[in-house]
Amino acid sequence: MKKEVLRMQDVCVGNFEPYGLNDFCLHICEGEMVNVIGLSGAGKTMIYEYFMGYIPLRKGKVIFDGKTSHAGEYFGNINDVICIGKGSTLISGLSVAENIFIITGKRKVRGIIRMKNIYYRAKILLAQYAPELSPYTLIRNLTPLQMIIVEMLRVIENEAKLIIIDDVFQGYGQNDLLRVTELLGILKEKKVAIIYGSHEMDFTRTLADKTVVLRKGKNVRTFYQSDYSDEYCRKLLIGNEALPSFSRYNVNTDQEVLQIHGLSGERYVENFSMKIHKGEIIGLYDLNNQKNMEILQMIIGEAVIKNGWLYLKGERYEPRNLEFAIKNRIGYIPRNLEGVNLVESMNFADNLCLPVLKKTSYLKIFRNKSISQFLEKEYMQKLGVPYEEKDTKVKYFDEYNKNSILLTRWILFHPVLMVCMEPCGNADMVMQNIIFQALSEMAESGIAVLIASQNMNELKTICDKVYVLDNDEKKFLS
Numbered sequence: 447m448k449k450e451v452l453r454m455q456d457v458c459v460g461n462f463e464p465y466g467l468n469d470f471c472l473h474i475c476e477g478e479m480v481n482v483i484g485l486s487g488a489g490k491t492m493i494y495e496y497f498m499g500y501i502p503l504r505k506g507k508v509i510f511d512g513k514t515s516h517a518g519e520y521f522g523n524i525n526d527v528i529c530i531g532k533g534s535t536l537i538s539g540l541s542v543a544e545n546i547f548i549i550t551g552k553r554k555v556r557g558i559i560r561m562k563n564i565y566y567r568a569k570i571l572l573a574q575y576a577p578e579l580s581p582y583t584l585i586r587n588l589t590p591l592q593m594i595i596v597e598m599l600r601v602i603e604n605e606a607k608l609i610i611i612d613d614v615f616q617g618y619g620q621n622d623l624l625r626v627t628e629l630l631g632i633l634k635e636k637k638v639a640i641i642y643g644s645h646e647m648d649f650t651r652t653l654a655d656k657t658v659v660l661r662k663g664k665n666v667r668t669f670y671q672s673d674y675s676d677e678y679c680r681k682l683l684i685g686n687e688a689l690p691s692f693s694r695y696n697v698n699t700d701q702e703v704l705q706i707h708g709l710s711g712e713r714y715v716e717n718f719s720m721k722i723h724k725g726e727i728i729g730l731y732d733l734n735n736q737k738n739m740e741i742l743q744m745i746i747g748e749a750v751i752k753n754g755w756l757y758l759k760g761e762r763y764e765p766r767n768l769e770f771a772i773k774n775r776i777g778y779i780p781r782n783l784e785g786v787n788l789v790e791s792m793n794f795a796d797n798l799c800l801p802v803l804k805k806t807s808y809l810k811i812f813r814n815k816s817i818s819q820f821l822e823k824e825y826m827q828k829l830g831v832p833y834e835e836k837d838t839k840v841k842y843f844d845e846y847n848k849n850s851i852l853l854t855r856w857i858l859f860h861p862v863l864m865v866c867m868e869p870c871g872n873a874d875m876v877m878q879n880i881i882f883q884a885l886s887e888m889a890e891s892g893i894a895v896l897i898a899s900q901n902m903n904e905l906k907t908i909c910d911k912v913y914v915l916d917n918d919e920k921k922f923l924s
Contacts (some may be wrong), residue, residue: 484660543568619734
């Protein structure tokens with residue numbers, strides 16, 4: 447019989463009521479993997495933050511490795527738990543070996559640190575589990591995947607009993623996900639318990655022993671491998687709130703917006719050519735998310751163009767940087783909508799009006815209040831903002847409303863071309879529907895939309911044409 451590692455009983459965690467985790471229950475044994483899935487704001491990150499020691503237990507109790515934590519206490523047994531979230535716990539200025547063997551952990555080096563021994567032990571560990579890594583490489587020079595591999599190796603070296611992973615693998619290519627799957631399997635074999643939080647079932651489906659559905663901080667249902675149903679699980683995630691139906695109307699025009707001819711970059715892209723027309727949505731698919739992302743980075747001036755030409759609205763276009771791209775009416779949605787922020791001290795209408803005011807204001811100091819009132823009336827109901835919250839600062843809005851405002855701002859700005867780098871990479875099914883509706887509306891208004899993604903199902907749902915970027919050739923699906 448497997449030994450129980452963790453039991454959470456009627457746990458409440460959060461800064462104020464209703465708590466982010468509310469009467470949450472979970473138990474996990476050694477060598478088990480539990481997937482905790484929920485929409486944005488369901489409480490998954492609260493689990494990560496509690497075990498990181500950021501927030502205390504409000505109610506209930508947590509029993510870890512036979513030791514009990516009660517209400518009012520922070521989780522203290524951090525040496526036996528490794529947490530992997532969007533912010534790395536590694537120290538960027540230290541090497542791979544130093545991060546694995548010196549920074550925290552059960553096997554702390556005491557007294558004089560003999561670096562020769564540290565690197566010798568690191569070479570043995572890396573040779574067995576990650577031969578592609580050098581123990582001497584600084585963390586700042588690693589890719590995101592390699593950083594996570596280092597954090598997983600800390601689990602092995604420190605003989606940790608539990609690892610908490612908070613939704614960090616969105617946007618990873620297929621080869622990267624296979625590498626992660628391999629390492630998770632190794633951790634299970636070493637009897638490490640794994641809690642993996644995500645917005646829906648993904649590549650870990652075959653590894654998970656059970657799946658806990660989380661909605662508004664509470665357990666809704668626990669599935670085991672034998673009784674899991676993807677359709678039923680999705681219904682439980684959204685509850686009684688039915689998603690609006692998504693419809694896509696093709697807009698066929700012969701007005702060329704962007705022509706790419708013989709484009710080559712520094713790393714992946716060689717001799718790529720394509721055209722996109724007004725009102726068209728084109729997808730760029732690459733299994734490993736390399737060529738497609740580099741093409742979009744070159745368009746907005748964030749990657750070097752070695753060869754080739756770009757023509758925007760029939761005129762030669764030479765990208766410089768993102769600001770230059772926007773001045774030339776190229777819109778930009780980054781991966782997971784990260785780095786694009788609202789002014790949180792402003793209300794709904796003021797944030798929505800920003801791009802319009804830039805077009806209608808003289809020297810950016812004149813404000814036409816009637817524009818704000820019109821947009822407020824036009825878009826509040828459409829974006830699901832209650833009228834009584836029209837003066838509420840947007841920092842109090844949920845992620846769905848915030849991202850809806852960001853997307854609608856681009857619709858109002860009306861660029862000639864919208865460049866989207868995996869916009870649904872970290873989106874749950876509700877957010878994905880919001881993004882698709884916005885992109886469809888952009889196309890209907892005549893905006894050309896270019897999307898890079900490694901998720902073919904998403905691209906086929908929204909795109910008129912998908913370019914498949916293989917290692918040796920370029921194909922497209924219409």
